[in-house]
Amino acid sequence: MSGKFFEEFSQDFSKNLWGAPQPLLxxxxxxxxxxxxxxCADVSFDLWPGEVMGIVGESGSGKTTLLNCLAGHLAPDxxxxxxxxxxxxxxxxxxxxxxxxxxxxxxxWAFVHQHASDGLxxxxxxxxxxxxxxxxxxxxxxxxxxxxxxxxxxxxxxSGDRIDDRPTAFSGGMRQRLQIARNLVTGPRxxxxxxxxxxxxxxxxxxxxxxxxxxxxEMGLSAIIVTHDLAVVRLLADRLMVMKDGQVVENGLTxxxxxxxxxxxxxxxxxSVLQV
Amino acid sequence: MTTxxxxxxxxxxxxxxLDEQTKRMIRRAILKGLAVPGYQVPFASREMxxxxxxxxxxxxxxxxxxxxxxxxxxxxxxADDTTNAVSIRKFFERTAQVETTxxxxxxxxxxxxxxxxxxxxxxxxxxxxQVPIPEPLRFLEPSEVETRKMHALEEYGLMHVKLYEDIxxxxxxxxxxxxxxxxxxxxxxxxxxxxxxxxxxxxMAAIQLFGAGREQRIYALPPYTQVVSLDFEDHPFDPSKAxxxxxxxxxxxxxxxxxxxxxxxxRMFVCSDTDYCLARRDAGHEGAxxxxx
Numbered sequence: 001m002s003g004k005f006f007e008e009f010s011q012d013f014s015k016n017l018w019g020a021p022q023p024l025l026x027x028x029x030x031x032x033x034x035x036x037x038x039x040c041a042d043v044s045f046d047l048w049p050g051e052v053m054g055i056v057g058e059s060g061s062g063k064t065t066l067l068n069c070l071a072g073h074l075a076p077d078x079x080x081x082x083x084x085x086x087x088x089x090x091x092x093x094x095x096x097x098x099x100x101x102x103x104x105x106x107x108x109w110a111f112v113h114q115h116a117s118d119g120l121x122x123x124x125x126x127x128x129x130x131x132x133x134x135x136x137x138x139x140x141x142x143x144x145x146x147x148x149x150x151x152x153x154x155x156x157x158x159s160g161d162r163i164d165d166r167p168t169a170f171s172g173g174m175r176q177r178l179q180i181a182r183n184l185v186t187g188p189r190x191x192x193x194x195x196x197x198x199x200x201x202x203x204x205x206x207x208x209x210x211x212x213x214x215x216x217x218e219m220g221l222s223a224i225i226v227t228h229d230l231a232v233v234r235l236l237a238d239r240l241m242v243m244k245d246g247q248v249v250e251n252g253l254t255x256x257x258x259x260x261x262x263x264x265x266x267x268x269x270x271x272s273v274l275q276v
Numbered sequence: 277m278t279t280x281x282x283x284x285x286x287x288x289x290x291x292x293x294l295d296e297q298t299k300r301m302i303r304r305a306i307l308k309g310l311a312v313p314g315y316q317v318p319f320a321s322r323e324m325x326x327x328x329x330x331x332x333x334x335x336x337x338x339x340x341x342x343x344x345x346x347x348x349x350x351x352x353x354x355a356d357d358t359t360n361a362v363s364i365r366k367f368f369e370r371t372a373q374v375e376t377t378x379x380x381x382x383x384x385x386x387x388x389x390x391x392x393x394x395x396x397x398x399x400x401x402x403x404x405x406q407v408p409i410p411e412p413l414r415f416l417e418p419s420e421v422e423t424r425k426m427h428a429l430e431e432y433g434l435m436h437v438k439l440y441e442d443i444x445x446x447x448x449x450x451x452x453x454x455x456x457x458x459x460x461x462x463x464x465x466x467x468x469x470x471x472x473x474x475x476x477x478x479x480m481a482a483i484q485l486f487g488a489g490r491e492q493r494i495y496a497l498p499p500y501t502q503v504v505s506l507d508f509e510d511h512p513f514d515p516s517k518a519x520x521x522x523x524x525x526x527x528x529x530x531x532x533x534x535x536x537x538x539x540x541x542x543r544m545f546v547c548s549d550t551d552y553c554l555a556r557r558d559a560g561h562e563g564a565x566x567x568x569x
Contacts (some may be wrong), residue, residue, distance in 0.1 A: 099429045106433075121416075121437070126446055128437050135440065136433025142443055142508040164444050 024049045030079030032069050038246040039065035052216055052223045054233030057243035062225040064194055070191045071111050072101045077176035106136050109184035114195035121166045126178055135184045153157050154179040173204035191223040197215040197232055209235050230273055244265045290338040292372040298322055302340035314459030316410050332489030334406035338387045341402055346376045349383035354391040354548030392474040394530045394552040397482035397513040398501060405468040406411055407488040412456045412466040432464045435506055458504045473515045473531045478503040481544035511564055513567050520545040525556035526563040
């Protein structure tokens with residue numbers, strides 16, 4: 001069976017599964033070069049509402065470059081990134097104005113950084129961190145903001161009495177969960193995650209993944225997860241894209257790609273996982 | 277270009293110390309600031325014969341604003357007789373030969389640090405503020421590139437994060453000075469370190485100019501500009517002051533300084549605006565400890 005078949009199959013599958021009329025995110029021929037060096041080249045895919053896509057590959061394969069281009073942190077050299085905005089339907093986020101893009105960045109999009117300290121304000125209390133996005137979109141009632149912050153801390157399993165503590169007083173796992181709460185509080189539709197479990201020990205990882213899986217399903221989020229950890233995508237992702245040297249070498253349903261890898265590099269990647 | 281020499285033969289300084297080109301440059305920045313209320317206009321701040329932090333920004337704005345007919349007053353924390361006020365007043369007496377005064381009503385240009393006079397200002401007056409740090413977002417966002425972008429795109433959610441933190445930690449907005457304001461519904465502005473008691477006075481008849489010398493920024497409020505202090509719906513802005521009348525003049529409506537008078541814990545509250553206090557006492561008002569020797 002060819003990869004092409006699976007590609008079509010997986011797209012049909014997701015379309016049927018969620019019954020959406022059009023994709024949430026459409027990427028067409030995206031390329032980013034650092035001078036003569038290739039960051040990522042000619043990447044195209046569709047992401048459907050409610051779908052979680054994993055991007056795997058080794059370090060330097062262009063995963064993070066691709067994610068930053070999609071999230072508007074980097075300007076791609078060529079290609080289009082179409083997002084289904086609430087107000088105006090499909091819009092190219094590469095060419096839209098910066099205020100519009102930044103507005104998306106704090107409403108419909110969320111970005112979970114690998115290091116929580118990049119995504120949090122370390123000198124602002126947990127409640128302030130969660131409330132920032134609410135205040136950024138105009139919330140001006142202290143009681144409401146605090147209530148929603150408390151609610152969200154509960155949902156990411158941080159006890160309410162830590163609401164006035166700063167993230168510097170939190171453990172790595174708690175910081176990562178706080179970062180997730182801070183991002184999801186405005187009810188985004190698309191979450192970008194860059195190695196969300198990187199640097200956490202395995203039991204904390206397991207809890208975080210469990211939490212993420214619950215939130216993604218419960219809120220019907222779409223997500224793009226960049227990771228080098230195949231276990232993470234196995235648990236979270238519906239679909240998988242394998243990158244090597246800035247190019248997509250294989251993509252398809254997660255189980256299909258992991259259980260029956262077609263490309264040589266994917267086979268290497270899958271067989272490299274240590275079995276306990 | 278003609279040079280305005282202050283009293284030919286008597287002084288080697290150009291009128292008001294700065295050369296005419298520099299004053300033009302500063303006036304352009306002031307006009308731009310007035311055209312875009314609350315916007316921080318960068319300007320080529322000059323080295324002044326006083327250290328940064330002593331009002332180099334205010335002095336440059338005053339120098340560009342003064343004319344030989346002006347009457348000049350300097351306020352330092354409300355007082356006319358402290359080092360900073362005296363030295364700046366003398367500076368312009370020597371370099372511009374302008375008339376100086378301590379009376380708010382008589383002055384046409386008032387340079388101030390940390391206070392707005394209690395007496396309402398008129399349309400023919402100019403109030404010049406000395407500003408240490410013009411960027412209200414500075415302690416929340418260290419990057420100047422980012423803060424400029426936030427101003428440009430009106431992304432001011434972060435300012436409320438600071439107020440949120442105040443309430444979370446102290447139960448009330450504890451920011452007592454340099455209380456952030458929104459100007460004409462557009463720019464968030466640092467009103468310089470005036471007590472928040474003075475914030476409501478920012479909507480006034482006089483022109484207000486803000487100069488930050490080290491940070492090289494000038495911003496301005498035209499007369500009657502709308503200035504709103506930021507707050508939360510359930511924690512509204514409160515321009516608080518010490519609950520006490522002035523011990524010298526008995527005023528109940530003025531901002532007070534608390535003065536420790538001995539080692540045994542005695543204290544008194546006096547008007548921070550010395551001119552206001554003096555004028556009231558001259559008019560016959562007397563506070564609890566106001567009997568004159």
